[in-house]
Amino acid sequence: MNDQNKNLILATALSFLVILGWFVLFPPPETDPNATPEPVTNEAPADADADQGVTPLTPAGETPDAVPATGTPSTDAPATGAPATGTDSADAAAEDDVPRVKIDTPRLDGTISLRGGRLDDLKLKQYHVSLDPASKEVTLLRPNGVNDPYYALYGWAAVSGVDRNAVPGPETIWQAPEGATLTADTPVTLTWENGNGLTFKRKISVDDNFMFTVTQSVENASGDEVTLRPYGLIRRITKPDNLKKFFILHEGLVRMSDGTLQEEDYDGIADFDANDREGGVPADRAEVQENGWVGFTDHYWMTILVPEPGQAFRSTAKYYPQQDIYQTEAVLPATQVAAGESASVSTMFFAGAKEWSTIRDYQQSGIQGFLDAIDWGWFFFLTKPIFAVLHWLNGFIGNMGWSIIALTIMIKAVLFPLAYKSYVSMAKMKELQPQMEKIKERAGDDRQLLQQEMMSLYKKEKVNPASGCLPILLQIPIFFSLYKVIFVTLELRHAPWIGWIRDLSAPDPSSILNLFGLLPYAPPDPNSFLAILSLGVLPILLGISMWLQQKLNPAPQDATQAMIFAWMPWVFMFMLGSFASGLVLYWITNNTITFTQQYIIMRSQGYKPDVFGNIKRSFGRKKPARDTK
Numbered sequence: 001m002n003d004q005n006k007n008l009i010l011a012t013a014l015s016f017l018v019i020l021g022w023f024v025l026f027p028p029p030e031t032d033p034n035a036t037p038e039p040v041t042n043e044a045p046a047d048a049d050a051d052q053g054v055t056p057l058t059p060a061g062e063t064p065d066a067v068p069a070t071g072t073p074s075t076d077a078p079a080t081g082a083p084a085t086g087t088d089s090a091d092a093a094a095e096d097d098v099p100r101v102k103i104d105t106p107r108l109d110g111t112i113s114l115r116g117g118r119l120d121d122l123k124l125k126q127y128h129v130s131l132d133p134a135s136k137e138v139t140l141l142r143p144n145g146v147n148d149p150y151y152a153l154y155g156w157a158a159v160s161g162v163d164r165n166a167v168p169g170p171e172t173i174w175q176a177p178e179g180a181t182l183t184a185d186t187p188v189t190l191t192w193e194n195g196n197g198l199t200f201k202r203k204i205s206v207d208d209n210f211m212f213t214v215t216q217s218v219e220n221a222s223g224d225e226v227t228l229r230p231y232g233l234i235r236r237i238t239k240p241d242n243l244k245k246f247f248i249l250h251e252g253l254v255r256m257s258d259g260t261l262q263e264e265d266y267d268g269i270a271d272f273d274a275n276d277r278e279g280g281v282p283a284d285r286a287e288v289q290e291n292g293w294v295g296f297t298d299h300y301w302m303t304i305l306v307p308e309p310g311q312a313f314r315s316t317a318k319y320y321p322q323q324d325i326y327q328t329e330a331v332l333p334a335t336q337v338a339a340g341e342s343a344s345v346s347t348m349f350f351a352g353a354k355e356w357s358t359i360r361d362y363q364q365s366g367i368q369g370f371l372d373a374i375d376w377g378w379f380f381f382l383t384k385p386i387f388a389v390l391h392w393l394n395g396f397i398g399n400m401g402w403s404i405i406a407l408t409i410m411i412k413a414v415l416f417p418l419a420y421k422s423y424v425s426m427a428k429m430k431e432l433q434p435q436m437e438k439i440k441e442r443a444g445d446d447r448q449l450l451q452q453e454m455m456s457l458y459k460k461e462k463v464n465p466a467s468g469c470l471p472i473l474l475q476i477p478i479f480f481s482l483y484k485v486i487f488v489t490l491e492l493r494h495a496p497w498i499g500w501i502r503d504l505s506a507p508d509p510s511s512i513l514n515l516f517g518l519l520p521y522a523p524p525d526p527n528s529f530l531a532i533l534s535l536g537v538l539p540i541l542l543g544i545s546m547w548l549q550q551k552l553n554p555a556p557q558d559a560t561q562a563m564i565f566a567w568m569p570w571v572f573m574f575m576l577g578s579f580a581s582g583l584v585l586y587w588i589t590n591n592t593i594t595f596t597q598q599y600i601i602m603r604s605q606g607y608k609p610d611v612f613g614n615i616k617r618s619f620g621r622k623k624p625a626r627d628t629k
Helices: 003-025 089-093 266-270 356-364 380-397 400-414 416-431 433-443 447-461 470-488 512-517 529-533 537-550 559-578 581-604 611-618
Strands: 100-104 108-113 118-128 137-141 150-160 188-193 198-206 211-220 226-237 252-257 260-265 283-288 292-297 301-307 313-320 325-331 335-337 342-353
Touching: 100 118, 118 342, 137 150, 137 301, 137 342, 150 211, 150 301, 150 342, 211 226, 226 292, 226 301, 226 342, 252 266, 252 283, 252 313, 252 325, 260 266, 260 283, 266 313, 292 313, 292 325, 301 325, 335 342, 342 356, 356 380, 380 400, 380 470, 400 416, 400 470, 400 581, 416 433, 416 581, 433 447, 470 581, 537 559, 537 581, 559 581
Parallel strands: none
Antiparallel strands: 100 108, 108 118, 118 137, 118 150, 150 226, 188 198, 198 211, 211 342, 226 325, 226 335, 252 260, 252 292, 283 313, 292 301, 301 342, 313 325
């Protein structure tokens, strides 16, 4: 490999270091943890009655664009603070003493508030805050009155023939059957009568996983025709304070509109253009004709409103700056209910873990593009198949660590033809080294003559000096894709490998500072300055594997290049020490296979790499480099 190839590799590696260093030194700005939302009072989506050709009926003093809400957030409790996984079960009843309906399925537990009929208390039974199985369950939805309120609400917006006060609102107390419990086998029906002939019912059911189905119905015995518009909304009061804020992960709005995927982080939602009506707020709408969904996504969890496939609806995302409220809405077309008639509409609501197989099953059952709710990134054409193969391997092996190793072997097998050509070219370049040195002596300072004679030599010997860089360049998107898969997908969370590696999505917990547990000292806190020195076993093995790979070739003649190449393995070792164990495991396996392939192929071409000689010379024994054949 000539100096140009080495410069290209060096530039690529340094660019990678600069990108990672930028996000370490200059992370996105923090939000104000002391911001408290102001109370809001109205309920129905502001645009629920738009485009219907009727004049909306509003209470005195209200405009159609008054801030929608599903209740008045308590100002007694802070709006931010505890992370999403730190809410106690007892906190669900902190809002008031209104009765609640229990939720109890194989994978979910929580309650439904009869005040407004809100889905506002939900925990994931099979996921815990930490590796300790006795730790708290992950809490997804939280009611008003606790940290970070986050909930879903369904309802009807009055369009014509009925006053807004005659439809169920945020303070409406629904009736539920005595002792009712929502399970996968027993749905629950809530009922409310407005006293003027309209009876509203809300049937809530849930499957064995994370999908709720909410069927809203209205019976009209008022004697007059009424027009109502059904809706569902998801509300987050304040931006979550446990955001990862890492460029490789999307958190915030995610929605599909007739095949078009849109992702916006919380700052992007706040930057939406305000509509031009009085009382308007930053909002972004999409008129979905047939298939779509809208909601919020976190690192491992999400909440999504899913109208029935084939159902047209208005998909809206909003931000209320005065109250610091983020809201997504699915507003369905207006429904006319004649006197003596009834009408109903169903909408699904996903609230749970972003499990690839579970979401895939929902997509196969008719929810278009649902797998895209997982953040596959720019290299989705690589991340999707890489994870599919990883998931398939794990089904056979039963261990994600060994599955990563098997996946690495498969990737190297696919790239082997290119690697073979590369290493053969490198071996031939070694054979041409004496001739290249003579050309350099003959050309002297004449760069043009040097280039001409070099190219003539390459053409005569049928050697492509750039072929050695192609496998390395191909490794860059594959590396980032696997990094994306390991960092984003839920299946790596709390997945063990061997011994001390109990979570492949987390850094190696061992530390050289306490001799990997032999000394009775705890390793430094991951957030402390000393954490960068607290190298685990896997990062050290990574540095060694990169170092050995370098020793297949003598050090560059240029002193500056030699110094940079000598330091590079150890810089990467420290830099990747805080990366996920699964990613470091991939890189170690990749380096080991690359070393083996390169050594064997170069030997087969008559060139014997002097690995031990190069190691000795790197420690100061200045024997001249020799190439044995």
